Structure formats: C-alpha cells, structure tokens
Amino acid sequence: MRQTKLKDIGEFSLISALQKLVESSRPNNLDPKFHLIASIGDDAAIWESPKSTQLLTTDTVVEGVHYNSINSRWDDIGWKAMTANLSDIAAMGGSPLYCVISLGLNPDSFTSDILSLYTGILEASNEYGCRVVGGDISRSVPEFVNIALFGYCSQKPLTRSSAQVGESIAVTGTVGGSLAGLKLLTNSEDKTFSALTKLERQDVLRAHIRPHSARIHEGRKLASTGVKAAIDISDGLYADLSRLCDASNVSAKVHQPLLPIDRSLKSLSKREQSLLALQSGEEYELIYTAPSSLVKQLNNSLLTSSTIIGEVIQQADQSVILLDENNIQSCLEVNGWDHFIKE
Amino acid sequence: MRQTKLKDIGEFSLISALQKLVESSRPNNLDPKFHLIASIGDDAAIWESPKSTQLLTTDTVVEGVHYNSINSRWDDIGWKAMTANLSDIAAMGGSPLYCVISLGLNPDSFTSDILSLYTGILEASNEYGCRVVGGDISRSVPEFVNIALFGYCSQKPLTRSSAQVGESIAVTGTVGGSLAGLKLLTNSEDKTFSALTKLERQDVLRAHIRPHSARIHEGRKLASTGVKAAIDISDGLYADLSRLCDASNVSAKVHQPLLPIDRSLKSLSKREQSLLALQSGEEYELIYTAPSSLVKQLNNSLLTSSTIIGEVIQQADQSVILLDENNIQSCLEVNGWDHFIKE
Numbered sequence: 001m002r003q004t005k006l007k008d009i010g011e012f013s014l015i016s017a018l019q020k021l022v023e024s025s026r027p028n029n030l031d032p033k034f035h036l037i038a039s040i041g042d043d044a045a046i047w048e049s050p051k052s053t054q055l056l057t058t059d060t061v062v063e064g065v066h067y068n069s070i071n072s073r074w075d076d077i078g079w080k081a082m083t084a085n086l087s088d089i090a091a092m093g094g095s096p097l098y099c100v101i102s103l104g105l106n107p108d109s110f111t112s113d114i115l116s117l118y119t120g121i122l123e124a125s126n127e128y129g130c131r132v133v134g135g136d137i138s139r140s141v142p143e144f145v146n147i148a149l150f151g152y153c154s155q156k157p158l159t160r161s162s163a164q165v166g167e168s169i170a171v172t173g174t175v176g177g178s179l180a181g182l183k184l185l186t187n188s189e190d191k192t193f194s195a196l197t198k199l200e201r202q203d204v205l206r207a208h209i210r211p212h213s214a215r216i217h218e219g220r221k222l223a224s225t226g227v228k229a230a231i232d233i234s235d236g237l238y239a240d241l242s243r244l245c246d247a248s249n250v251s252a253k254v255h256q257p258l259l260p261i262d263r264s265l266k267s268l269s270k271r272e273q274s275l276l277a278l279q280s281g282e283e284y285e286l287i288y289t290a291p292s293s294l295v296k297q298l299n300n301s302l303l304t305s306s307t308i309i310g311e312v313i314q315q316a317d318q319s320v321i322l323l324d325e326n327n328i329q330s331c332l333e334v335n336g337w338d339h340f341i342k343e
Numbered sequence: 344m345r346q347t348k349l350k351d352i353g354e355f356s357l358i359s360a361l362q363k364l365v366e367s368s369r370p371n372n373l374d375p376k377f378h379l380i381a382s383i384g385d386d387a388a389i390w391e392s393p394k395s396t397q398l399l400t401t402d403t404v405v406e407g408v409h410y411n412s413i414n415s416r417w418d419d420i421g422w423k424a425m426t427a428n429l430s431d432i433a434a435m436g437g438s439p440l441y442c443v444i445s446l447g448l449n450p451d452s453f454t455s456d457i458l459s460l461y462t463g464i465l466e467a468s469n470e471y472g473c474r475v476v477g478g479d480i481s482r483s484v485p486e487f488v489n490i491a492l493f494g495y496c497s498q499k500p501l502t503r504s505s506a507q508v509g510e511s512i513a514v515t516g517t518v519g520g521s522l523a524g525l526k527l528l529t530n531s532e533d534k535t536f537s538a539l540t541k542l543e544r545q546d547v548l549r550a551h552i553r554p555h556s557a558r559i560h561e562g563r564k565l566a567s568t569g570v571k572a573a574i575d576i577s578d579g580l581y582a583d584l585s586r587l588c589d590a591s592n593v594s595a596k597v598h599q600p601l602l603p604i605d606r607s608l609k610s611l612s613k614r615e616q617s618l619l620a621l622q623s624g625e626e627y628e629l630i631y632t633a634p635s636s637l638v639k640q641l642n643n644s645l646l647t648s649s650t651i652i653g654e655v656i657q658q659a660d661q662s663v664i665l666l667d668e669n670n671i672q673s674c675l676e677v678n679g680w681d682h683f684i685k686e
Contacts (some may be wrong), residue, residue: 006457007450011480017460022475025465028473033395033593034495036476045441045476051393052376056476058443058491060485097377100401102445102489107350107683122368130371132365133379133388133399137354139682140405140487146445147368148401148491152377180555200391271388323386329420339482340450 010341015040016305018180038159041247043091044149046157054151058087063142065339071185074113077145078120080282084234085149086128086214087284091232092151093158095224096130096216104140113246117145128216151277155223158288160247162228163312167289169252170306172218175234175237176273177262200264208282209261215286217303222288225298230288232321238278238334241287242319245312252320254278254310256330270325271332278322278334353684358383362636381502384590386434387492389500397497400431406485408682414528417456420488420554421463423625426441427577428492429557430627436495436501436566439473439559442492447483452560471559492575498566501573503590506655510572510632512595513649515561518580519616520605522623524551535615543607547639550605551625558629560646564574565631568641573631581621581677583664584630590633594661597621597653599675600668621665621677 006014007097019040037046037053044057061081063069069077082099089096101121125132130149181204183190193201214232222230231244237259245252256270259277268276289312290298299305313321322330349357364382377526378660380389380396387400404424406412412420420531431438444464448457468475473492524547526533536544565573580602588595599613602620611619632655633641642648657666665673 003558004454005450006448006452006454009454014457015480017458018478019467021458021461025469025475027469027472030474031438031440031472036441036474039476040478042477045443047441047476049392050395054392054492056443056493058445058477059477059536060445060447060479060481060489061480062447065482068386087513095374097374098379098399099389100388100491101401102401102403104403104405104487104490105349107348109349111347111349111352111360114357115360115364116594119366122364126368126370129370129374131370131373131379131382133367133382133390134385134401135361135383136401136403136489137358137682138403138405139408139519140485144447144481144483144487146401146403146489146491148399148443148445148489150399150493154376194605201383297426318441339480340448 043088055151058148059084062144074116075120078117083126087232089151090214094151101135102146104144158230163248163289168292176276177207179226180204195267203264233283245319253315260307360424386431387601389676399492400490402427403489417459418463421460425467433562437494444478445489447487491492506572506632507592511635519619520550524673546607576626588662594659603650
C-alpha cells in the first residue's frame, strides 16, 4: 500500500487526524484547577483559571509561503505576524496580554532587518497592551516567525460552536482588499485590477501588507453584550464561516449583494467583487452571529461597524449557501487556502 | 558602512539587542492584574495572575539544525521537542499545563510520520499532566516544530537571577551523554568512543535521541524547599551556568573532578570526560544553587539526586572558573552553541 503524503490529504484532514490523536491521549495528573473549556478547533484554547478565563493561541508565518522578503518590508512582516495572533484573541472576545516570539533566521540576514521585524511586532502589540516576554531563536532557511499569545477574557468567551439557527450573520468592516492586494503584489500588471486608481491600488496593497490591527475592541464589545459565536477571517469569509457552521452544526445563507466589499474594488464586476470578498484571507475582520436587533444595537458602539450578510439556518448539505441578487443559489466556485494541496 | 549580519554578531548579541528593543517599548493599557515578574533572559516568563503564578515558554526544533530526519525516528523528534519545553518549566520549579504546537511541514512528508511526531509529543506531555490545546500548521522545507507551553507555580518560582555568593552549585543526574551520542550519531566511527562497549554506545545515543523527561519533580521540590536559583542545561553546563552567573551578577568555581559524568563515558580520558560534561547540550538536567546542607537534605527526597560541583563566588573576570584535580585553574577550552556563528 502506498503511504499517504500530506499533499494527498491536505491541511484540514491532517488537523482532524491530529485532533483525534490528542483527544485519545490521557495526560497524567492534569490539574483540575485549570479547567479546559475549548481547545483544538477554535481560534484559541480557553481554560478557567482561579478568578479568570484564560486564552492561548499561536500562529506562524513562513518566508516564501506567507510573505516574500524581497517585496516586503520587515516591519510589515512583524506587524502582520502579530496581527494574526491578536485577531485570534479578538475572535474569542479576549484581551491579549503576554506573548513569546520564536524566530527561525538565516545567518546571512542583516541584523538591522531583524530589529525592524521586531519593531513591527512591537508596534502591533503595543497598541493593545500586549507585551513580548520571551522567545527562542534558531537557524532556519527559509526564515519563519512564530508567535504564541496568552490572553484572558473578562466575560464568557466567544466560540465557533455556539451559533444558533435564526440568528443573523454579521461581519465587521469590509472584505476583499487583502486578496486584491496580494494579487497586485504578485503581478502588478494583473488585468483584473486595471480600472483601479493609483490610490485604490495603494489601499488594497496596504490592506494586504499592513492590515489594520485586529478587532480586539469589537470582540470584547460583542462578548460583553451577549454575542456567543464568532470567528476571525484568516483563510477567507467563505472558508471561515464554513468552519463556524461546522463547529456549531448549522448552515448559513449568505446574500452576495450584502457582502461589505472594500470600497477600492467598486470598479470591478459584481462577480469579481464577490469572489474577492468570499475568498480573501488575512482580513482579520470578525464574523459573528446574533439576533438582528442586537447587531443594529451593537453598531452604535463598535469602533468598526458591522454588516448583516445572511442568517444561520438548520444544517443542510452545504455549510454555506450563497444566494445571488435574485435570491437564487449562486454558482460561484469559492476556494479556501490549503497549505499542502496545490490549487 | 557594511551592514552587520547575524553570523557576524551571533545569537546572544542579537538576543540582547532584541531585549533592549522590547524593554524600550511601551504597551498601552497593560492590565496590572497580571503583574510581570520575569521575562526575556530567563527559562520562562513569569507573571502573577489572581491566585496563581503563571509561566510561558517556547522552544523550536528545526530539521537539519536540531535533528536530521534521515537518522531520527519521528516520535523521538516529538519527544525531544516537548522535553525541551518541559525542561524550561522544570527550571522555574513549575508544573506544565497546556501547550500549543506549531508545525512547519513538507507537503511530501508521509502523514504517518507526522502522526508519529505528534505521538512522541503526546508521550512526553502525558507524563506530566500537560495537554496539547491547539496549534498551527504551515508549509515549510526544512520542517520545524515549535511548542509554546503554559504552566504555573504553586510556590515562588526559581529564577536565574537569584544565586547568592557562598551557595553551593549542584546539578541533577549526570552529564556528557547527549553530546557523546550526537557525535556518534554524526560519525559512528568516531575514534574518541572506540573504547565504549555496545551497551555504552546505546546508552549515550539514547541520552541524545530520547532524553529522560525533564526534571519537573525535581524543580518543584527545589522550589518548595526554598531553593531560589536554577537553570536547565540546554546549551551545555558551562554555557548555562555562565548565564545563571551573569543574571545573578556572580561568578562560579567549578571543580572538574566533581562533575557527575555519564557512567557510559568512564573509559574516556579525564580531559575528554570533562569536555563532554561541560559542553554537552540538551541534557535537560537542572543546575541550582543552595547552601550545601540543603543540597544534602534535598538528595534524600529528589527522584534524581544531585551532585555539588562548585560554589558561587563574588563576580570575577570570568563567569565560570574551572579548577582541575590540583585545584589549579584549568586550561580547557569550552565552547557553547551559537545558532549563527560557525565554530
């Protein structure tokens, strides 16, 4: 029998196999004081500690996979690596606190570049009262940056698994820009974007290169007003909403015309806009579910307001059902990101 | 001016530059409930949480740097990656609790090998009530395994910075085996080890490939009986004791004849034994300082007993002064490990 390779099974089958392995393992003497509430399968692990609810998450960026050191500024790479972790804490309604940074570095790298990388990490972390408290340095080519971030929740954490049938689905901010920026970064002549003004091109490049910091304020606000389910957009609205639905055993209807498209993309065709909005990863906006009255009420107090894009329905064949402007099921083909299977 | 590269300044100058950068950064709104006690420059970060003292550490192993996937078993790689992190918690006198695992994986790797890697991680973590609660997977060639481990202390944590002049220096278990094993793994014909029996060769290979789990029990015992300073041996007894001395603003006298050499190395020359004992990294034994009466008393209750190898003295020109069997300063040239500077 031929042995299976990672590129045959893909990232998500591997995660599910590893999850089974972890769940079947039996740690000795696990301290019951720190009761585990959520682990693999959510944006961060959650446990109860005496007097607080605590969170732990981790995220890695690898040179040549997540960024290209030729066309990226080092402080931007650091900023984005930190933002990805902050966003996971935001998706739980938590506050970030302490992090450890592991770097895999090329001996031929310039010291000034690595200091610049760290400066970007610190810029993003300073904004939310998060502090670098340690780390690890190894030799590695390609280089990588791994961050593990510890945080806490003052209220019940948001999870992926608590969406309820009948709730509205909302998303903070706008989407689509990051993928447009990535495509332009890869090919500045990409004809899809020929109608964009210089300013619009700059906007989408910036959305990809230096995304706004994570929606920490918004996540905390959601949790404190009784929202229960959320996920951040790392791999694309479609892929991440599917994940939230799977974890909650529900499905979602999404009305394409309601998608809050990045305004720099308004000159593109509706189809192109929807594809970008649904597939764009590394947006770091929050998808959440709540009664529509609560979404409207929340929008008065969120720093970045949110848009209702659909509703939670009973579990169906598909996790996410896309509806076009005629309320007919759309035939868009939407792909997510898989680290091992080539598109 | 020519720009400095990492291979010019080395790992430890880089760490010190990054530490300065972090210390000069000012996070907004840092929550004072979680008061930071130790951060960069110790084995783990320590903070006070309401009702407990908490720890966070991280460690990475990179293919081709820390291990070679050709001559290593995957479960051994996982075991050792976890052991390195457990050892950092042991060095604080803490208990490990929850960890997140970040893998950088080759799409051409066999799924069964990655499951085996995870099995090794779980074997080491299960032993101490530590649970995998999440992680991250990326594509990367060479592959890497990063673990971030959260733990807690029931008593005042051990730190590197609290060694006192006049205290004895003790080390748990025996040392030297891991480096001997690494040398044999790299060159099974290495003449240094030609006198070793087959069993002795197996012993030192095992010390390198699958080190005993970290000294968690011992660390906790040390902290609970009033020991204040400790460090684990990751980079070699000499290098790590130097670090403890630097952090405590003291120096150390080490009596070479007192070094607890791995018994499988007894056929080697005294000089070779001392070199191995002082330079062998990834031993995961604990170096600690305490009044000699306390060391003797502790040895009645430690699962792995410890040996006094020297004493803490006032700060001198060198952090660690080696004395030979005639109590004369030894002229051994001892090297530590640096990720960027080639030996």
